[in-house]
Amino acid sequence: MTDSPLSRKLATFVALSDTELAVLDSLHKRRRIFVAGRDLVLQGQTEQAAYILCSGWACSNKLLQDGQRQIVDFQIPGDFLGLRSVLLHISDHSIEPVTDIEVTEILASDLLDAFAHTPRLATAVLWAASRDEAMVVEHLVDVGRRNAAERMAHFLLELGARLSLVGMGEKASFACPLTQYHLADALGLSAVHINRVLRQLREAGMVTFRDGRVTFDNYEKACAFTQFDPTYLDQHGPLLK
Amino acid sequence: MTDSPLSRKLATFVALSDTELAVLDSLHKRRRIFVAGRDLVLQGQTEQAAYILCSGWACSNKLLQDGQRQIVDFQIPGDFLGLRSVLLHISDHSIEPVTDIEVTEILASDLLDAFAHTPRLATAVLWAASRDEAMVVEHLVDVGRRNAAERMAHFLLELGARLSLVGMGEKASFACPLTQYHLADALGLSAVHINRVLRQLREAGMVTFRDGRVTFDNYEKACAFTQFDPTYLDQHGPLLK
DNA sequence: CGATGGGTTGACATACTTCAACATCAGTGG
DNA sequence: CCACTGATGTTGAAGTATGTCAACCCATCG
CATH class of the missing domain: 1.10.10.10 (Winged helix-like DNA-binding domain superfamily/Winged helix DNA-binding domain)
Structure with missing residues (x-):
């Protein structure tokens, strides 16, 4: 099966079968390119797709009305972009490519279908989300203390x-x-x-x-x-x- | 079926069937009481159970070696305690009851089994985790900017x-x-x-x-x-x- | 009745911000 | 080839938000 950065990452956590890897693979739809500095997800957007980052760096950030911004996290290849936006039906943050980036788009409906038919995949993604959250938490400690x-x-x-x-x-x-x-x-x-x-x-x-x-x-x-x-x-x- | 704070919370997001609610209900094992101020999960602990908070307030926090601490989030009834610790196999934070609290314990193995057999439940929990992460992110903006x-x-x-x-x-x-x-x-x-x-x-x-x-x-x-x-x-x- | 935990306030210290000037470099158009 | 511009990095001087230390009050509880 394929050896994408994402499947490698998830596989270290949940031993995925060939079938499950195939489902994961089938999620990778359109490949897209975004240029550095031009946001690919905007705060407040709804009905958003998620992406998997293939190459380059991105960052998720929140903008305040007075023009300040807080960068929440940087994403590197293998990371999800905008997973939370899909689950919450609205994006509470913007995503900006730090460099030119390559991503593959994942449709929300496909993702939810995959979870329904491949529960271990859902668990694997839940794990990945937990790991991301742990990083945000550590970031909070950085800034707070x-x-x-x-x-x-x-x-x-x-x-x-x-x-x-x-x-x-x-x-x-x-x-x-x-x-x-x-x-x-x-x-x-x-x-x-x-x-x-x-x-x-x-x-x-x-x-x-x-x-x-x-x-x-x-x-x-x-x-x-x-x-x-x-x-x-x-x-x-x-x-x- | 039962009407616990958790099932009410999850139900607003994923319409759960009676079967799924029953599985959710069967997760609620031992009911336990903890007194205010005495940690119920310690940073670094492994093989931890998760809990659902039934009454009282708790907080998850990280301790630094110099004695400072950063409170990451407060939990109120219906919230998970230590879900991330289960998924990551180790607790990266401590949990302290702010008041005397009542919780129900959930064994890691039961939770993972439930995900395998009830994929929609896994999706619901993934949603709840995303919502928690959104709160931590907003908290980060607070502290950073x-x-x-x-x-x-x-x-x-x-x-x-x-x-x-x-x-x-x-x-x-x-x-x-x-x-x-x-x-x-x-x-x-x-x-x-x-x-x-x-x-x-x-x-x-x-x-x-x-x-x-x-x-x-x-x-x-x-x-x-x-x-x-x-x-x-x-x-x-x-x-x- | 003293000890303890929580809250309140003032004086002073300091880590970080703001503003401003300047250096460097890549890109761009003349 | 040069002048210009915009982005990034560097440094100093002055301002300010927040921390630290210390004293004190009050309620609760053993």
Whole structure:
């Protein structure tokens, strides 16, 4: 069967049969391309399709009326885009491609049908959603209770761990297309302060973020500094055999 | 069939058959009581059961090594406790009863079995999880991009909306057992500042929180002040007929 | 009756924001 | 080939929201 990033991700959690993989595969409909910066889902939109990200980076964010925004999460290949929008029948957030991206569209009706006929698939998706939620929760802790430097270090460590899981870099060194404005909106800080904090971490010999690449100069030190615990990202063996 | 807070909640989303309601009902195992303040799930615990909250308030929170904590969410009757812990096989957070609480225990194996045989139930639970995630996301926006007063007002508005949905008060006036310390840990502020902000909102004629009761003196003003948009809490008709 | 938990208030400290200026670079049109 | 523009990054100075520390009040409960 196919070996898409998504099926690989789900398979680590629920051992999917050939039939189930085939159903998963049949969900992948139209392939579409979106260019960086142009939103592909808008806050408040209804009757939205979901997507699976094939290549590139995206981010989900919420806009406030005064123009501020909060980036909730970044998505990398293998991640769902807008799954929640489908289930809640309305999108409570926007999705913006950070780079040019390639996605496959999944129709809401197909997805719900698949759940009805392939319950283990529903469980697998529920797991994936839980994992996403765990990341949002950790993000909330970042913003609520860590100072700017810890926040930044923790965020970059998590990003490295996620990327290395899908083979897009080492956890201690990876390519990263985010601007300081993205970081600011994700971490709840001003872009100016992001710059200062990055310098601070660089001068402390922990992380360097330059020219689209993040490199941990001292991975252990960074982990200790920000109490990074990747438990919530780890697989602990399949839930369903 | 039974009319538990949970089945009522799920039924608004997925029209459940009598059979499905019976399966849902059969999940309710042992009824247990926990006293206020003594954690019922600990961060890092494995092989955890999940619970459904029947009465009282609880909160899920994450502890940092330096003693700070971030409250992620408050749970009220009808909400799941520790659902994510079951799916991820490990608890990434603690759960503390805010008041004395009554819960029913659900074994992980029973829940997964039920999903396998009752796919619509799995979809319903996936929906409930999405709704919870939407609340966490809104919470993240609070902490990341709203100032203390807006944050507080938004939080109290959301709480009122949630409580009125399950019949535990009016959206503009409800009983609330939280202390200022709970509010501080939820909103990422110090308890002292919580006190000042509450005074500020009271003197502005928006909300009064005193003696365990929240009263909106001017609901419209509070909504406008903090751009409260309850979209993410609303039902838009059942997803599955 | 003292201890404890919750709430209230003031004085002071500080982490972060805002504003402003400037550097660098890629793209674009003349 | 150059001038111009827009996006991104960098740095300093000044302002402000929030945190910290400390004192005190009140109710409850052993």
